[in-house]
């Protein structure tokens with residue numbers, strides 16, 4: 056018999072990043088009794104790391120902006136496989152959600168007339184990102200945290216959910232261990248919101264922390280929910296490449312928004328060489344125009360460094376592959392050059408990009424106000440995830456909701472920078488609201504003891520493993536990360552992905568024999584051994600989805616199918632658990648209403 | 661070019677523990693957290709350590725390295741004398757959970773006692789405020805705090821005297837300063853600062869400021885101005901008299 060404590064709530068929120076906190080605050084405001092569980096301490100979730108800003112068409116800096124432009128930008132960035140309803144709601148509601156943060160104490164940078172300042176970012180037509188220097192995520196999570204702690208939410212820090220519990224078709228709660236003592240806990244709830252973030256730890260070079268092991272996606276999948284768009288993994292064009300120990304750490308797009316330019320080893324500004332047709336009209340013709348854009352000239356068009364992330368990442372890969380990279384296998388990102396253009400450039404850079412300045416000085420001995428940085432692509436963001444209803448954020452399992460990076464839909468094939476923080480707020484709120492509503496409208500749940508026994512047994516197995524071929528969870532994680540990076544990375548091919556599938560199958564077998572040492576108290580090796588199941592599940596989902604999308608679209612690039620395919624562009628790839636394993640299906644996009652189509656057409660100009 | 665170095669890492673739990681020696685490979689650019697991870701993956705799989713961002717942004721990896729309170733992810737090995745063992749131990753002020761992980765829950769409980777942000781009515785019909793950049797710059801400094809609790813760890817009022825039930829410590833004084841100096845906030849926390857938060861216990865040693873990885877001027881910019889406000893309110897007879905006459909109790 057597995058021993059555990061029981062905690063009862065109306066709504067259980069898993070994850071305390073921006074999405075989870077916003078969901079918990081909303082559910083609580085609707086009168087639900089809310090439990091909030093997170094793997095780390097409060098305020099340490101990934102959201103804290105976001106740098107550049109939160110996208111919302113406030114039109115404080117450029118009054119031509121409005122929700123329609125934001126909607127069209129998001130759809131174009133996502134290559135039109137987005138859930139258009141989510142893109143619409145997101146564009147309409149983001150301004151209110153950002154203003155609400157200010158009412159809760161957030162302190163954004165200001166315009167001259169005292170309103171929230173907005174900056175340029177890739178793929179956004181107008182300056183749209185509300186920000187605080189380059190630490191916007193910290194401001195956001197701290198605001199939500201400091202507001203949320205006064206709202207009667209039960210917070211369980213350093214608790215890890217290892218699986219969902221179901222009552223028939225419906226979700227009934229979740230099973231967890233606490234890190235401190237390693238004891239089990241049952242959380243029963245009438246509705247559950249998953250807000251567990253991404254999957255970056257399935258790759259070797261990533262901007263993501265240890266938390267991003269795809270737990271939410273995997274537990275939802277195991278509970279029968281659909282996953283969608285898992286082939287769309289965003290590789291951010293600019294991660295640190297040197298020193299090796301910090302490879303992958305993000306260099307915010309804000310550097311380019313402030314005028315930073317990309318150059319190869321010959322000092323050539325290569326981004327001007329390849330501008331995609333559908334962005335040509337919005338892109339600067341020459342360097343001078345690009346600079347004027349960064350300076351806020353409304354008649355100028357954006358420099359090519361601010362094209363969408365998928366495109367910039369591929370251009371960088373091309374330069375490196377063709378031998379024009381920087382000494383440590385990246386390219387140069389130069390912000391220091393702006394001293395030719397403005398007085399006091401050094402002070403300006405330090406004020407606008409303080410944490411980048413600090414990060415390079417401390418970790419790489421590089422003063423970015425004086426010399427260029429070396430950068431290269433890093434695994435950054437999962438566009439896909441749990442398939443949800445656009446309005447309510449409910450998954451295909453009744454009572455199970457998802458929001459934030461763990462959910463799919465808003466970003467389609469490629470996310471625009473800044474659209475994640477706004478996603479967390481808009482859909483965190485919606486998920487919380489609809490989860491509370493669901494809890495109110497549906498009766499209590501019954502818990503099936505067998506499911507608990509099964510989860511508990513699986514979690515403890517690594518302590519009992521004593522077969523001759525046991526191994527360390529660290530070894531398996533390392534192999535998976537290295538191979539996923541090589542085989543299912545930025546540039547993909549059928550044969551390589553088939554190899555990846557084979558490897559994943561093999562690692563799944565080997566993962567059954569991981570052994571951990573020590574006891575259950577705060578045991579890192581044990582925690583990782585439990586995460587392996589999730590890492591392997593999402594890796595398989597990414598690979599299977601990428602195999603069937605035989606075209607290149609957004610972040611998904613196939614060497615063997617380098618072009619877009621209009622037929623495939625009409626489908627999402629959906630993954631579902633079945634008795635024969637992971638089932639892949641292509642599901643047609645829902646038809647977009649005429650008004651939205653018209654907006655897209657108008658904005659094409 | 662790779663060499664090795666010795667790391668003396670504290671291993672144990674609330675019942676006690678000891679330093680254990682580990683050898684780690686050292687490559688260019690490595691930080692202490694990399695060495696700890698390497699040791700964890702290859703030699704001590706059950707070792708407990710907190711981290712998240714590995715870029716000095718989340719404040720999880722606080723510890724004492726060669727006796728100095730630091731973030732493990734921002735302490736480069738090239739800045740340490742590697743001919744001697746590098747000691748890595750948990751923060752001393754907080755109760756040990758295991759190895760490098762301490763129980764910092766008190767900080768969260770104490771924060772909850774501080775009166776939350778409370779804005780004046782919006783300035784504009786759309787529910788927003790007009791605030792000049794110049795008026796928020798000083799609180800933006802405080803809001804850079806990553807809650808690493810290193811300042812709490814070194815403050816002697818907490819570290820030596822353990823007055824946790826009487827004194828909220830430099831982090832939370834900085835937090836309070838950010839609220840008190842917020843141009844839109846109308847709450848009054850001066851009474852609490854004096855009576856509940858124990859601002860008087862701080863004797864301006866500035867140890868907190870020295871360790872802050874965000875380089876926040878905790879003592880000069882946050883604590884001293886708050887102390888002045890408290891003094892003005894409660895001890896300055898002229899101000900007190902004026903207030904009695906004008907009825908103005910706010911900042």
Ligand SMILES: Cc1cc2nc3c(=O)[nH]c(=O)nc-3n(C[C@H](O)[C@H](O)[C@H](O)COP(=O)(O)OP(=O)(O)OC[C@H]3O[C@@H](n4cnc5c(N)ncnc54)[C@H](O)[C@@H]3O)c2cc1C
Nearest residue numbers: 070071072074094101102105107216252459460473475476
């Ligand atoms: C370096 C960096 C910079 C970025 N900059 C920007 C930017 O400028 N603008 C932008 O819009 N986006 C940015 N992003 C993306 C954005 O920050 C993330 O997508 C977003 O913060 C995700 O938020 P979330 O609420 O979905 O999840 P997170 O903030 O990651 O929170 C996940 C939560 O789930 C918890 N959790 C996970 N698994 C479990 C489990 N099994 N049991 C219990 N709890 C669990 C975690 O502990 C955590 O609390 C950036 C990302 C990175 C990495």
Ligand code: SF4
Nearest residue numbers: 815862864865866868
């Ligand atoms: S200045 Fe005050 S708060 Fe800071 S360490 Fe000294 S006594 Fe503590």
Ligand code: SF4
Nearest residue numbers: 805806808809811872
């Ligand atoms: S004030 Fe500085 S030292 Fe103190 S918790 Fe914040 S960041 Fe850490």
Ligand code: FES
Nearest residue numbers: 712713714719733
């Ligand atoms: S890991 Fe985030 S501050 Fe060190």
